[in-house]
Amino acid sequence: MRLTQATVRLRPLTAGLLTLMLLGGGLGLLMPGRLQAQDRSNCKAETNKVARPEELNLGETVRVTLNLTSSCPQEVSPVDVMLVLDISASMLDKNKIGNARRAAKAFIDAMDLTQSRVGLVAFNQDAGVHSPLTSNGAAVKTRIDALSPTGQTNISLAIDVATQEMGSSKRGVQQAMIVLTDGYNTVAGADPVPTAAARAKTEGIIVVTVCAGGDCDPGLEAAASSPDLYFNVPDTDELDKLYTRLAGALQANAIVQWTIEDVVPANMKYIAGSALPPVAAAQPQPDGTMLLTWRLAGDFPTDGLSYTVEPLEVGLHPTNVSAKADFKDRKGLPGSVPFPIPVVLVRGACPPLPMEVFFLIDDSNCLAGATLNGMDSRAAIHKGIDEAMKRFGLVKGGKDTAAVIGYGDTSEIFQTLIDDPEAVLAAVDRITMRDSAANLDLAYRDVARELRTARHRPGTRTMTINITDGPMMQAPEQAKAVAESLRKQGARHYNIAVGTIAQYALLRQISEPDGFWTIPFGGDVITPYTDFGGMVLDIGHPVVCPPATPTAQPTAPKGTSTSVVPPPTPEFREGWSYLPYLWGR
Numbered sequence: 011m012r013l014t015q016a017t018v019r020l021r022p023l024t025a026g027l028l029t030l031m032l033l034g035g036g037l038g039l040l041m042p043g044r045l046q047a048q049d050r051s052n053c054k055a056e057t058n059k060v061a062r063p064e065e066l067n068l069g070e071t072v073r074v075t076l077n078l079t080s081s082c083p084q085e086v087s088p089v090d091v092m093l094v095l096d097i098s099a100s101m102l103d104k105n106k107i108g109n110a111r112r113a114a115k116a117f118i119d120a121m122d123l124t125q126s127r128v129g130l131v132a133f134n135q136d137a138g139v140h141s142p143l144t145s146n147g148a149a150v151k152t153r154i155d156a157l158s159p160t161g162q163t164n165i166s167l168a169i170d171v172a173t174q175e176m177g178s179s180k181r182g183v184q185q186a187m188i189v190l191t192d193g194y195n196t197v198a199g200a201d202p203v204p205t206a207a208a209r210a211k212t213e214g215i216i217v218v219t220v221c222a223g224g225d226c227d228p229g230l231e232a233a234a235s236s237p238d239l240y241f242n243v244p245d246t247d248e249l250d251k252l253y254t255r256l257a258g259a260l261q262a263n264a265i266v267q268w269t270i271e272d273v274v275p276a277n278m279k280y281i282a283g284s285a286l287p288p289v290a291a292a293q294p295q296p297d298g299t300m301l302l303t304w305r306l307a308g309d310f311p312t313d314g315l316s317y318t319v320e321p322l323e324v325g326l327h328p329t330n331v332s333a334k335a336d337f338k339d340r341k342g343l344p345g346s347v348p349f350p351i352p353v354v355l356v357r358g359a360c361p362p363l364p365m366e367v368f369f370l371i372d373d374s375n376c377l378a379g380a381t382l383n384g385m386d387s388r389a390a391i392h393k394g395i396d397e398a399m400k401r402f403g404l405v406k407g408g409k410d411t412a413a414v415i416g417y418g419d420t421s422e423i424f425q426t427l428i429d430d431p432e433a434v435l436a437a438v439d440r441i442t443m444r445d446s447a448a449n450l451d452l453a454y455r456d457v458a459r460e461l462r463t464a465r466h467r468p469g470t471r472t473m474t475i476n477i478t479d480g481p482m483m484q485a486p487e488q489a490k491a492v493a494e495s496l497r498k499q500g501a502r503h504y505n506i507a508v509g510t511i512a513q514y515a516l517l518r519q520i521s522e523p524d525g526f527w528t529i530p531f532g533g534d535v536i537t538p539y540t541d542f543g544g545m546v547l548d549i550g551h552p553v554v555c556p557p558a559t560p561t562a563q564p565t566a567p568k569g570t571s572t573s574v575v576p577p578p579t580p581e582f583r584e585g586w587s588y589l590p591y592l593w594g595r
Contacts, residue, residue, distance in 0.1 A: 051343035053082035053265050055310075061329045061352040068358050071281065071469045072321065074329050076270065076349055077314040080337075086261040087340045088125040088183040090143050092172045093117065093150075096191040096222070098134040101159040106192050106222050106246050113249035114154050117188070118147040120257035126183075129175065130154060133168035134161035135197050143179045164197040165189065165227060166206035169217070173210040184340070186216035186260055188253070194227040207233035218256060222246050265345075267338040268306040270315060272349070273299050273331040277322050281468040284318035287311060299331055318468050321356040328353045363471050364409035365402065365550045366427055368460070369395055369434070370453045370476035371441050373418035377479050377508065378443035382535045387508075391477060392438050394539030398475070399431045401543025402550065406430050410550065411470075413460055414438055418445020421452035427465040448480045451488035458496060471549055472501040475525075475542050477535070478517070479508035486516045493520045504545070506538045 058077040066072060093114050101107040118128055123145045130141040130153050140153045172187045187210065195203065207217045217239065219230040224244030234240035243249055274280045276298030285292075291303045304315055319329060333349035371391060382390035404410050411427040414437035425437030457474060460466065474496075483489060493503050504525035505517040518526050525545070527538035 049343070051082075051265070051337070051339040051341070051345040052085060053080060053263065053337070053339045053345055055080040055265070055335060055337065055345070055347045057335065057347055057349045059330075059333060059349040059352055061354050063354070064352075065355045066321070066357070068321065068324055068356055070320070071318050071467070072278075072329060072354055073316055073318050073467070074272075074352070075314050075316040076272065076333065078310045078335060078347075080265050080310060082263045082265065082339060085263045086122045086125070087263045089260050090127045090129075090176065090179070090181070090183055090185045091117075091121070091257075091260060092129045092131055092143065092176055092185075092187040093154075094131045094133070094168050094172050094187050094189040095154075095157065096134075096163060096165070096168075096193070097132045097157050097159045097161075098163040098191075098193065098196075099160050100163075100193050101222075103192075104223070104246065107157065107159050109246035109249050110190055110222060111154050111157065113190075113253040115151050116250040117253040117257045118150055120254045121147065122261060123147050126261060129172075129179075131168055131172045131175065131187075132157055133164060133171070134159070135164050136161075137164060137168040137171040139171060139175050142175060162196040163191065163193050164200050165191050165195050165203050165230075166201040167197070169203070169206040169210055169233075173206075173213055173215060176215060177213055184216065184260075185214065186218060188218045188220065188256060189230075189233070190220040190222055190249075191226055191230070192221070192223040193225070203227050203229035204232040211235060216260075220249070220252070222249060263340050265310075265337045265339050266308060268304070268310060269336045270304040270306070270333070271336075272302045272317075272333040274302060274319060275299055275328065275331050277327060278319040278329055279322055281318040281320060284468045286313075286316050286464050289317070313464075316464075320469070321354065324356045324358045326353055326355050362409065363550045363552065364467060364469065365411075365546050366461075366466065366470045366472045367398075367402070367404075367410070367412040367546055368457050368472070368474040369398075369412065369414050369438065370450070370457075370474055371414070371416050371438065372448050372476075372478035372480065373416035373422075373441050373443055374445045374448040374480055374482055375443055376448075376482070377477075380479070380508070381532050382508070382529070383533075387535075388439070388441070388443065390535050391539075392435060394536040395438055396431070396435055397536055398539040398543035398546070399434065401540055402546035404429065404431045404434070410546075411465070413457075414441075415453045415456050416441040417449055417453035417456075418443075419447045419449065420445075421449065421456045423456050423460060426463070427460060446482070447484055448478055448482040449485065449489075450476065450478065450483050451485045451492050454489060454492040454496060457501070458492065461496075461499070472496070472499070473504065473542075473546055473549070474501060475504040475506070475539070476517075477506040477508065479512050479531075481511050481513050483513055483516070486513060490516060490520055502549075504542055506535060508533075508535070 056079050061072050061074045095110055121128055127143040127145050128150055129143040130150050131137060132140050141150045176185050210217050217233055217235045219234045219240050221230055221242040223246060224242060231240040241252055280300045289302045290305045293301045295301055321327060328351045330351055334346055336346045338344050377387045380387040404412055406429055408429050411429050412434045413427045414425040414434055415421060415423050424440050425434055502522050503520050505521045506527045507514055507517050508529055509531050529535055
């Protein structure tokens with residue numbers, strides 16, 4: 011199974027490598043100027059940009075999403091690689107040394123040594139440079155064939171020797187070392203393997219670690235520059251395949267740096283903090299526009315980039331003035347590609363406000379088996395929540411969403427924010443009421459956690475309704491503090507207290523002035539939930555529409571066509587599919 015893991019880990023190998031290309035001093039060092047035979051990258055990118063919804067009312071918001079796929083031709087970039095091989099006595103077992111020699115020579119054969127170099131460090135209890143970095147692959151192979159296993163193991167010393175040798179032979183290209191061992195540090199006083207590897211990483215060297223035989227120092231995985239660059243290979247007959255693919259991945263050209271700039275027009279208000287991933291900068295411009303900038307390393311995010319704007323005037327409007335992605339490949343060569351410009355139709359009617367409702371349910375054993383509304387308490391709560399959602403109109407495809415959180419000794423989000431009432435009720439039914447405490451503070455923390463996800467939409471109104479019957483809250487002041495923190499973000503809290511021993515004073519303090527109900531065991535819980543549903547409806551349908559602030563901007567920025575129709579969202583391929591070196595491709 012470990013070999014399967016090694017095989018699977020080769021799929022994201024290149025993405026991990028590309029991110030790590032930025033560690034050693036910037037892309038300017040990736041390829042020396044004398045080697046650059048062109049001034050533009052051969053890599054290509056296809057862009058898409060959508061705005062949803064395409065039609066909305068003044069006062070509503072629009073989510074803008076930028077997607078991008080990229081590919082590079084099968085061209086190589088220079089890299090210097092030090093092969094670090096274990097020649098301790100245990101490498102004689104099961105022909106591990108023979109398979110390691112074969113893998114190292116396969117690696118050399120797969121390298122383009124007209125522009126890359128390879129070297130050799132071998133180690134047992136000592137470590138030495140058997141070949142400096144060179145373009146003479148045959149000479150390195152001769153040194154590999156001469157290796158003779160004996161002695162103990164000092165992996166950390168070998169990493170340090172390789173780091174020192176590579177530091178003395180820098181030439182402005184990416185450097186990497188592939189460290190292969192079949193065991194553990196057996197020399198007293200040797201540094202932990204990750205400690206030595208950290209020194210190499212500080213010098214900008216990519217560290218790849220390989221466990222040959224399946225039982226090695228546990229520090230090898232942490233020593234690798236990323237988890238994707240550690241390989242456990244129990245069957246050492248497979249080493250040559252791994253090393254061949256490592257050679258391809260280390261040399262393959264790819265886009266490693268992105269700068270995306272998006273100019274939002276003055277008649278679209280950017281909602282601060284709404285960008286995912288967060289922008290590097292959001293800069294107001296003298297003409298009233300807003301310049302959004304992202305700076306990314308490695309692969310373009312699979313979910314794309316997104317942010318929220320609020321249109322400030324009615325009409326047909328583009329959501330941006332312009333947008334482009336500038337990039338650099340592993341050779342340090344630049345490229346650029348524009349994004350299309352989506353448009354939205356803004357109507358003048360006052361819209362209902364989208365609502366996010368959190369149903370918090372005491373998951374402790376006090377409510378278990380109790381009777382409410384002449385039925386089991388769980389069935390009654392199910393019925394009450396169903397009536398609440400019917401009252402405020404939660405429907406699939408609607409603007410409102412709801413979530414379910416059960417809390418007891420711990421807290422769990424049984425259903426994240428969703429517009430599906432059946433999914434909400436199914437989550438309610440999964441609550442078992444078996445815990446021995448009722449930690450409401452943990453439930454409110456889960457509310458805060460959900461509000462930090464992309465499922466939370468800026469501009470929505472958040473409401474929580476909690477039902478509990480016990481005095482078993484271990485951190486009541488914490489519950490009050492977290493609830494107040496949520497209230498400062500616009501949340502409103504409602505509580506249903508069942509029985510005579512619930513913490514009435516605390517729940518009343520947390521609740522809105524009209525948002526606290528008390529019922530006895532055997533009482534009616536459906537009415538409070540129905541009343542709450544009416545409150546959600548009233549808050550989501552204000553009598554007075556909040557005013558917008560129109561600007562004097564034209565319908566479309568100068569030079570922008572409003573007839574742009576975005577193409578369909580492209581399918582994103584798993585991994586870096588333009589590389590021929592990945593397993594299973």
